[in-house]
Amino acid sequence: MPETVPDPFAERAPALSVVVHGRNVQDHLPALLDSLDAHPLTGVEVIVAAVGDWAREVAERHAPAFTVLPLPDGAGDAAARSAGAARARGRWLHFVHAKDGVPVGAPPAVAAHTGTLPDTVDVLLLDHVRSSWRASGLPSPDGPRLARAGRADLALDDRAALLRLTPLLGSRVLRAGFWRAHERLLTTEDEPFAAYAALLLADRVACLPHPAYEDRRLRHESLPPPTPAQRYALVDRYEALLGLAAGRTAVHGVLYDLMVRDCLHTFARAGMPDDVAREFFHRASVTARRHRPEGLRHPAGLEGVRRSLLEEGAYGKYRALQSANHARRGVRSAVRTGRHRAGTRLRTLQYRGALARPVDPHLAVFSAYWNRGVACNPAAIAAKLAELAPSVHPVWVVTAAGAALLPPGTDHVVPGTRRYWEVLARAKYLVNNVNFPDAVVKRPGAVHLQTHHGTPLKRMGLDQLPYPAAAHGLDFQALLERVDKWDYSVSANSHSTRMWQRAYPSRHISLDHGYPRNDVYYTAGPAEVRAARARLGIAPGRRAVLYAPTHRDYEAGWTPRLDLAALADRLGEDTVLLVRAHYFYDGAASPSAPLAGLRRTGRLVDVSSYEPVEELCLAADALVTDYSSIMFDYANLDRPIVVHADDWETYRTTRGVYFDLMAEAPGPVARSQAELTEILTTDAWHDARAAKARTAFRRRFCEYDDGHAAERVVRRVFLGEDERTLPPVLPIEDRTPAPSPEEARAS
Numbered sequence: 001m002p003e004t005v006p007d008p009f010a011e012r013a014p015a016l017s018v019v020v021h022g023r024n025v026q027d028h029l030p031a032l033l034d035s036l037d038a039h040p041l042t043g044v045e046v047i048v049a050a051v052g053d054w055a056r057e058v059a060e061r062h063a064p065a066f067t068v069l070p071l072p073d074g075a076g077d078a079a080a081r082s083a084g085a086a087r088a089r090g091r092w093l094h095f096v097h098a099k100d101g102v103p104v105g106a107p108p109a110v111a112a113h114t115g116t117l118p119d120t121v122d123v124l125l126l127d128h129v130r131s132s133w134r135a136s137g138l139p140s141p142d143g144p145r146l147a148r149a150g151r152a153d154l155a156l157d158d159r160a161a162l163l164r165l166t167p168l169l170g171s172r173v174l175r176a177g178f179w180r181a182h183e184r185l186l187t188t189e190d191e192p193f194a195a196y197a198a199l200l201l202a203d204r205v206a207c208l209p210h211p212a213y214e215d216r217r218l219r220h221e222s223l224p225p226p227t228p229a230q231r232y233a234l235v236d237r238y239e240a241l242l243g244l245a246a247g248r249t250a251v252h253g254v255l256y257d258l259m260v261r262d263c264l265h266t267f268a269r270a271g272m273p274d275d276v277a278r279e280f281f282h283r284a285s286v287t288a289r290r291h292r293p294e295g296l297r298h299p300a301g302l303e304g305v306r307r308s309l310l311e312e313g314a315y316g317k318y319r320a321l322q323s324a325n326h327a328r329r330g331v332r333s334a335v336r337t338g339r340h341r342a343g344t345r346l347r348t349l350q351y352r353g354a355l356a357r358p359v360d361p362h363l364a365v366f367s368a369y370w371n372r373g374v375a376c377n378p379a380a381i382a383a384k385l386a387e388l389a390p391s392v393h394p395v396w397v398v399t400a401a402g403a404a405l406l407p408p409g410t411d412h413v414v415p416g417t418r419r420y421w422e423v424l425a426r427a428k429y430l431v432n433n434v435n436f437p438d439a440v441v442k443r444p445g446a447v448h449l450q451t452h453h454g455t456p457l458k459r460m461g462l463d464q465l466p467y468p469a470a471a472h473g474l475d476f477q478a479l480l481e482r483v484d485k486w487d488y489s490v491s492a493n494s495h496s497t498r499m500w501q502r503a504y505p506s507r508h509i510s511l512d513h514g515y516p517r518n519d520v521y522y523t524a525g526p527a528e529v530r531a532a533r534a535r536l537g538i539a540p541g542r543r544a545v546l547y548a549p550t551h552r553d554y555e556a557g558w559t560p561r562l563d564l565a566a567l568a569d570r571l572g573e574d575t576v577l578l579v580r581a582h583y584f585y586d587g588a589a590s591p592s593a594p595l596a597g598l599r600r601t602g603r604l605v606d607v608s609s610y611e612p613v614e615e616l617c618l619a620a621d622a623l624v625t626d627y628s629s630i631m632f633d634y635a636n637l638d639r640p641i642v643v644h645a646d647d648w649e650t651y652r653t654t655r656g657v658y659f660d661l662m663a664e665a666p667g668p669v670a671r672s673q674a675e676l677t678e679i680l681t682t683d684a685w686h687d688a689r690a691a692k693a694r695t696a697f698r699r700r701f702c703e704y705d706d707g708h709a710a711e712r713v714v715r716r717v718f719l720g721e722d723e724r725t726l727p728p729v730l731p732i733e734d735r736t737p738a739p740s741p742e743e744a745r746a747s
């Protein structure tokens with residue numbers, strides 16, 4: 001026979017192929033890939049089966065170090081796993097879901113351990129840690145079981161208790177040949193089934209009692225509610241698994257116990273409608289009777305009664321038992337907490353009475369910036385609503401102090417009044433750019449529209465948890481309960497969509513329609529620009545620079561980070577500074593005496609209380625800001641933006657940010673007042689380099705803003721039109737922003 005020539009490709013084959021698969025769920029994929037890419041991966045290859053554009057874009061940042069397999073947006077997890085496995089060269093496969101994680105150093109350690117295993121082992125079982133929005137890196141209950149099993153390879157029938165390990169496919173590493181032999185059965189959307197089936201099909205298994213996987217538990221409230229078919233699939237899962245275990249007494253007994261436990265838990269906790277619950281109970285009962293092991297003895301006490309009733313199919317008796325237990329717990333709870341909890345007193349008798357009346361389909365409640373007045377996205381939506389759906393009556397929630405500043409004829413309520421609670425109780429539509437109070441009840445048939453008030457650079461929602469300065473005083477559980485009331489969340493760009501899903505995980509639908517407040521940047525003409533400047537007293541031909549810094553969590557108050565008098569002096573008499581403090585701070589932005597002369601001559605205008613801010617943007621030739629979200633809105637105008645970032649490192653460390661503004665700024669960056677002055681007194685603020693940076697920034701962050709956002713939102717939410725029939729978002733090259741002040745003066 002001819003001599004066998006070694007295959008050099010096979011010699012270079014990695015020990016382990018890590019197959020990352022799935023959509024970029026709530027933006028967890030970037031952290032997973034970054035962690036994998038941050039440390040040496042000796043003996044390991046990484047294949048990313050990226051489902052959809054977002055996952056592909058994230059994965060391609062790590063090419064060519066990682067192999068990227070782009071898959072269409074509708075591809076399921078099973079198809080993604082199969083696609084990744086088909087490209088894998090490793091002798092072992094580790095499937096990692098895009099929402100999950102891998103502890104530092106785990107892949108090389110797993111790869112090294114597989115080299116010590118005999119060829120008879122098909123599955124290596126790993127320990128894992130658990131993470132949620134509340135905490136990360138919590139130990140799993142699997143560690144002690146794995147430790148008791150030891151590191152020697154063994155047959156499942158000799159250690160059937162291993163079936164009690166958490167059914168995570170990510171905590172099983174599969175021999176590539178074993179996967180290919182059973183791929184048809186293991187390729188399923190039901191990952192727990194695949195995790196159990198891998199153990200049942202393996203000739204021998206081995207254990208590594210060290211955490212090598214991170215199971216990230218997504219909020220139940222952020223996931224689509226299970227359909228009846230998905231509920232029944234739990235019973236079908238165990239029916240199939242018990243079939244695989246036929247004739248294996250010990251394995252069958254453990255699986256049966258797991259089946260009964262899971263079915264009873266789902267039945268008790270899932271909150272299924274009665275018809276679905278009845279059918280689920282019936283199917284579980286049939287399976288329980290069919291597969292009941294001979295001589296099985298139920299545990300003593302209430303648990304034994306529950307199991308007996310399930311096997312009997314006694315649905316009515318089981319419900320009666322539940323009702324009795326609930327009543328007993330209710331009595332105990334009442335004794336502990338008293339007759340009334342203090343929190344319930346927030347709901348007045350009038351509010352409870354109004355909740356008993358029907359929802360008014362022609363009533364909408366609007367609020368902006370904690371009831372400050374008619375402003376921001378809610379104001380733009382209300383204006384378009386009056387045009388497209390005049391039958392819907394808007395009522396604004398405004399503080400008593402702000403009521404005097406409302407436009408004439410604005411119907412409004414003051415918080416805490418009787419009518420305030422009545423309209424909140426009866427309105428079909430509730431629109432806000434922050435959140436309504438915790439006491440507001442989400443009624444069936446009511447629609448809560450969250451418009452937000454900016455594109456996030458700084459961390460928001462749950463992403464504030466690691467930053468004490470930002471998280472101080474926040475009740476995140478209460479925040480999530482408010483978020484769970486959202487039906488729709490408005491977004492101006494795909495970056496915001498991802499960040500809102502990550503920071504506010506709930507079942508809300510993202511409206512990728514653009515920010516309605518930014519429509520004016522495309523609908524305003526020369527007359528509107530000239531009028532905005534005239535109202536501010538800006539003479540024709542003078543350059544207006546809007547200075548709008550943001551709030552800092554680590555500062556108690558607001559003072560300008562610039563010497564405004566010195567800056568104005570260097571910029572000269574032809575430049576007007578429009579100074580706007582963040583809305584968190586009351587009063588004038590610049591009260592010091594040295595600025596009085598500049599105010600008298602019109603070279604500095606305090607616009608901290610000026611509304612709407614969109615008029616300030618229309619009037620300004622350029623924007624100077626630090627980390628404020630105004631930069632994302634102003635970019636729609638395609639006018640110069642200068643970033644003054646004298647404390648970037650401090651801000652980034654204390655507040656947390658989603659991207660590096662210094663690397664992706666919309667224009668020149670100044671790290672000091674001297675640098676800012678140099679930029680504004682030369683051509684650097686509006687030269688070709690600045691324009692190039694602004695173009696890239698606009699393309700990324702003005703993605704959906706085209707002048708028709710309010711129309712899309714009103715048609716989708718208030719008129720119920722299909723998203724496919726809405727006015728499409730115009731490509732950015734086809735949009736015409738409002739004219740610059742210079743263009744408006746010339747027209």
